[in-house]
Amino acid sequence: MNEAGDIPVEEFKRAATRAIDWIAHYFTHPEEYPVLARVKPGEVKAALAADAPRTGEPIDAVLDDYERIVVPGITHWNHPCFFAYFSITGSAPGILGELLSAALNVNSMLWQTSPAATELEELALDWLRQLLGLPEGFEGVIMDTASVSTLCAIAAARHALSDLEIRERGMSGRDDLPLLRLYTSEQAHSSVEKAALVLGIGKAGVRKIPTDAEFRMDASKLESAIAEDRAAGHRPFCVTATVGTTSTTSIDPVPEIAEICEREGIWLHVDAAYAGSAAIIPEYRHVLDGCEAATSIVVNPHKWLFTPIDCSAFYTTRPDVLTGAFSLVPEYLRTSVDGEIRNYMDWGVSLGRRFRALKLWMVLRCFGVDGIAGRLKAHIRLAEQFAGWVDEHPEFERLAPTPLSVVCFRARPQHLEPEGGKPNDAALNEFNEALLRRINAGGEVYLSHTSLDGRYALRLAIGNVRTTEKHVARAWEVIQQESTAAQR
Numbered sequence: 299m300n301e302a303g304d305i306p307v308e309e310f311k312r313a314a315t316r317a318i319d320w321i322a323h324y325f326t327h328p329e330e331y332p333v334l335a336r337v338k339p340g341e342v343k344a345a346l347a348a349d350a351p352r353t354g355e356p357i358d359a360v361l362d363d364y365e366r367i368v369v370p371g372i373t374h375w376n377h378p379c380f381f382a383y384f385s386i387t388g389s390a391p392g393i394l395g396e397l398l399s400a401a402l403n404v405n406s407m408l409w410q411t412s413p414a415a416t417e418l419e420e421l422a423l424d425w426l427r428q429l430l431g432l433p434e435g436f437e438g439v440i441m442d443t444a445s446v447s448t449l450c451a452i453a454a455a456r457h458a459l460s461d462l463e464i465r466e467r468g469m470s471g472r473d474d475l476p477l478l479r480l481y482t483s484e485q486a487h488s489s490v491e492k493a494a495l496v497l498g499i500g501k502a503g504v505r506k507i508p509t510d511a512e513f514r515m516d517a518s519k520l521e522s523a524i525a526e527d528r529a530a531g532h533r534p535f536c537v538t539a540t541v542g543t544t545s546t547t548s549i550d551p552v553p554e555i556a557e558i559c560e561r562e563g564i565w566l567h568v569d570a571a572y573a574g575s576a577a578i579i580p581e582y583r584h585v586l587d588g589c590e591a592a593t594s595i596v597v598n599p600h601k602w603l604f605t606p607i608d609c610s611a612f613y614t615t616r617p618d619v620l621t622g623a624f625s626l627v628p629e630y631l632r633t634s635v636d637g638e639i640r641n642y643m644d645w646g647v648s649l650g651r652r653f654r655a656l657k658l659w660m661v662l663r664c665f666g667v668d669g670i671a672g673r674l675k676a677h678i679r680l681a682e683q684f685a686g687w688v689d690e691h692p693e694f695e696r697l698a699p700t701p702l703s704v705v706c707f708r709a710r711p712q713h714l715e716p717e718g719g720k721p722n723d724a725a726l727n728e729f730n731e732a733l734l735r736r737i738n739a740g741g742e743v744y745l746s747h748t749s750l751d752g753r754y755a756l757r758l759a760i761g762n763v764r765t766t767e768k769h770v771a772r773a774w775e776v777i778q779q780e781s782t783a784a785q786r
């Protein structure tokens with residue numbers, strides 16, 4: 299250790315080279331790792347010392363344990379055969395951005411506490427706004443996750459009900475508040491309802507609007523729900539529409555929903571956490587149709603924009619309302635330039651903020667717009683190809699449309715086919731659940747599942763930059779082999 303008690307710089311350089319070499323090998327030989335971790339609960343902890351060391355250990359000993367104990371306990375989200383949930387990428391420029399931002403260890407709570415961090419955040423988000431085709435009125439802030447972006451959107455929507463004075467008076471101990479209603483679809487992500495729990499809206503304040511046969515919010519049912527609620531004396535205040543739902547990537551009819559919100563004077567928040575990135579492809583710009591009329595929108599670069607987790611881009615046309623909801627400035631955080639610049643601590647819950655803009659800016663610069671669009675298009679093409687293989691196979695079927703890079707499907711083995719009549723969903727659910735376990739236990743690929751109208755569906759999500767046709771084809775082989783084996 300050096301005088302500061304830290305690793306001496308020369309040793310740091312050597313250890314950093316070891317770490318970078320490890321990453322390089324990891325990227326070039328992903329096949330050495332089972333995608334889904336094979337450890338049992340408690341195994342990783344049991345292999346490590348229960349107490350912190352009294353005196354510092356050499357960094358090499360720590361890196362040895364990282365390789366020997368930690369890595370086997372990792373589920374490899376950055377693997378080209380990770381097809382679960384939404385497949386993501388920690389790309390090289392993103393990793394370097396994380397490394398440099400850790401070195402600077404900046405807290406971008408105020409402009410003054412690191413002007414470049416704030417200005418890079420404004421700039422990178424404005425680049426992204428333009429790429430998404432959103433109008434200039436949308437102003438952005440980087441949050442950690444879409445869950446927090448949505449929480450902030452709903453808090454701002456609640457604050458927009460100025461006559462209720464919730465910021466000043468709170469929501470408890472008063473009997474003059476109507477039931478506040480938030481609308482979202484049955485297919486919306488659980489983060490919407492969670493935000494309602496946090497904000498005192500409660501489950502009772504969330505009205506889930508039914509979806510159509512393609513899992514999109516039924517706008518006419520939204521309209522009638524709002525009318526019914528108004529008649530009952532409730533206070534509709536926010537609609538959260540989804541562009542790219544978690545289960546099937548369905549896209550709510552945002553233009554129609556936006557019209558309703560406009561007419562009703564309701565805040566429209568769009569959760570485009572996964573699918574928003576697709577709008578960067580000119581032919582897919584339409585996924586965000588109608589969003590120009592939204593009040594806020596979230597798109598996660600850490601989902602389908604090659605930026606390491608965490609990075610969530612939140613935009614609103616009403617930054618005044620957002621900051622009105624969140625700004626609270628104690629004396630020690632005042633600076634002489636307040637009023638001239640943006641202090642991002644005023645835009646959300648947390649004071650301390652990581653320098654996330656650096657990695658996003660580096661990703662956008664190094665991939666370039668064409669590079670990003672090309673890769674996203676390739677993912678969509680691979681999903682279409684996979685969907686085609688499913689459709690052609692007599693013992694598999696798709697369970698939802700495939701608008702983007704996620705395919706929902708199930709096996710329908712011959713021996714479970716009834717003589718005429720409807721498929722036996724209970725038996726098929728059991729079979730497909732067991733099939734997924736077998737597929738994932740093999741370690742070559744990792745898929746996840748969902749439930750669609752009571753039917754257990756396997757989900758294959760494509761989104762890692764290193765995923766190629768070879769990986770998707772291998773996934774399809776494994777799926778077929780395991781389905782055959784499961785019938786023996």
Ligand SMILES: Cc1ncc(COP(=O)(O)O)c(C=O)c1O
Nearest residue numbers: 443444445487542543544569571
């Ligand atoms: C549509 C959608 N919205 C929001 C989220 C939550 O994202 P985060 O993990 O960034 O909070 C997810 C997660 O997968 C999602 O699919």
